[in-house]
Amino acid sequence: MERVDYNDSIVKGFVIWSLVWGAVTVLLGVIISFQLVMPELNFGPYLTYGRLRPIHTNAGIFGWGIGSFFAALYYIVQRLSRRRVWSDGLARFQLWFFNATIIAAAVTLLLGFNTSKEYHEMEWPVDLMIVILWVIFSVNAFMTIWKRREETMYISLWYTLAALVGVAVLFLVNAGAVPVSLFKSYSIYAGTNDANVQWWYGHNAVAMVLTVPPLAVFYYFLPKAANTPIYSHRLSIIAFWSLLFMYLWTGAHHLLWTPVPDWVETLAMAFSIMLIAPSWGVVFNGYLTMNGQWHQMRDNYLIKFFIAAITFYGLQTLQGPLQAVRTFSAFIHYTNWVPGHIHMGTMGWVSMVMFGAIYYMYEKMYGREVYSIKMANMHFWLVFIGQTLFSVSLWIAGVQEGIMWKAVGADGSLTFTFMDTLISIMPYFWIRSLGGLVYLAGVLLFFYNIYKTARPGAAVAQTA
């Protein structure tokens, strides 16, 4: 087979920088979790919970999430197209511009230049940078695929192409704002409309950023690592198109019981439940790929990461639809249940699948085994336990809040004050912080392992 000279240095560049931003994310996550139990850890004006939380979420989604997706997608797109990336120069520029954008985002958010819209807090100049960044990536990825040497595009490329348009449409529409100055703008939508547009964006950021690209990664790396073909091509076609079609209807499940028109909420609820099908289509496809290969769960540390990730994804996509049901939403919306859900998705699904992919890519790009499999296994268990402590404690806290907020006495008056409830969930906040520390330890171990894998000697085999 003809050897292709892939551009791996761009992959490594994005891996390293995404790890830097991943460390910032997890560290800030731990810090803000402690601020909730020890308010004296707020140091105004800059280091308060209200300013740090958006940096945590955006560093997580854009820095760690998108940064590591760039790495994996550059790896995958080149290999599935059997050619080097279309433009090395553009890719290199993209890496630096990516870091410039994330730094600009972090600094402006710290200074309080903030639009308040979740996962879109950055003010318009940073928005512009993100748009440029995305266009650069899209052009390079698309041109590589366009000039591919393999006629049929594998599943991962479908997901990649879908993410390119999906993110572009969502981000641009939600960014609509009139600037007053360089760092202040007002949304062009008002009130209930603004809310509906924002959560059409917000939920589909979950779709187009935290679901579609990691699925591209999963579809590529699970069969590679397990060394078996994906179970069903047909199932992946159905799951792909139905996922794309259905996700966009569901934004209003973040706005149940609000003044958003009832029919919009009802559609969101119905489509959220229907989303179980395409989501579990992928989960089954992953599980069935492992048919006869389950012993690899023991022998192959990579498989552990991928199977745990897709299992978290499966649980996430059952829990999500449940939360989208009006009666259940009435109970858990606004409570700590929701951060429990979020972090099973981010710390469990997205991060786990990316950990596995990064190990795999490093082994291949450096042409040697990972520095320490034992350490990789420890990494797995630490993040697994950390994540579980985090989510389970917050689900319990969320249920407790739900119960206490609605408790009424015989005279119809509320039994508990807001503070009664807050004080009662403090122990769970402590457990969450502990889970965060355990997770952080796992992540540090991962960094060390990756560093050691890359370090000794010069590059051995640049191709795989």
Added chain:
Amino acid sequence: MWEKRPVLLLLLATAAILVGTIVTMVLPFFWVNTEADAIAEVTPYTALENEGRDIYVREGCNNCHSQLIRPLAPDVKRYGPYSRSGEFAYDRPFLWGSRRGGPDLARIGNKYSDEWHYRHMVDPRSMVPETNMPEYSWLNDAKVDAAFAVRKMDVLGFPYTQGDITALEGKTEMDAMVAYLQKLGTDLPRTGKAADKAKGLRKAEENPLGGDPAAIAEGKDVYAGNCAGCHGADRGGNIGPELAPGDFEDDELFDTIADGLPDDGMPGFSRLGRDRIWKLVAFLQAE
């Protein structure tokens, strides 16, 4: 076939995501912020309130506080009448929030006195010992930028007078924040049940305005606007009892008015603020 044609795949994917987008994101514009859901009483923010709102956004208060009361019994009992679409017509951006790390603030306006807010913002634990809300004392040090505020009002298209703008001179960010909080949810007429607000409010045993004829006259007006319905225009009693002078001590009266007697149909009036309640007390004790 689309598996071999990237452009076709892009077009099909775009079409797939546009269907749900058009139905659930574009179409609702024909339902929302129209004449059907407009509320005449809802007014735009004043320049000072708008400054406060921008500070609220800057500090990320929305990460802990929602501003949306759902039509659910526990929400309505705790926070007041449920939120309606028209109430948010001037909100850019919307600030409904997605977490309640702190109480909902959609109707916080008039729930407490300004004084309560100033103290609470500087040191939340001085008012609520176990709260985990951060301190915002530095808002007292920063002044609002009047020139910039005008530009913002222009972009938003909110009405203002020259007087509003001159009034901004010398105002701190804290003043703006409190003005904003006190506006929230007050556009709609409201009678709410209150609970034990008097302690934070009263601060004296004896009425500082007792016997003051100007205060008595104003108290009479407040009475006419707020109490006459239940206690009779001549204070002779209606569904509420007769209110004769000398039945109570000043401080008892104050507490009853501020806290109300929720179990007995007497609403709390802490939202009137300390000054006006003392005036009421002066009026009720006179003659």
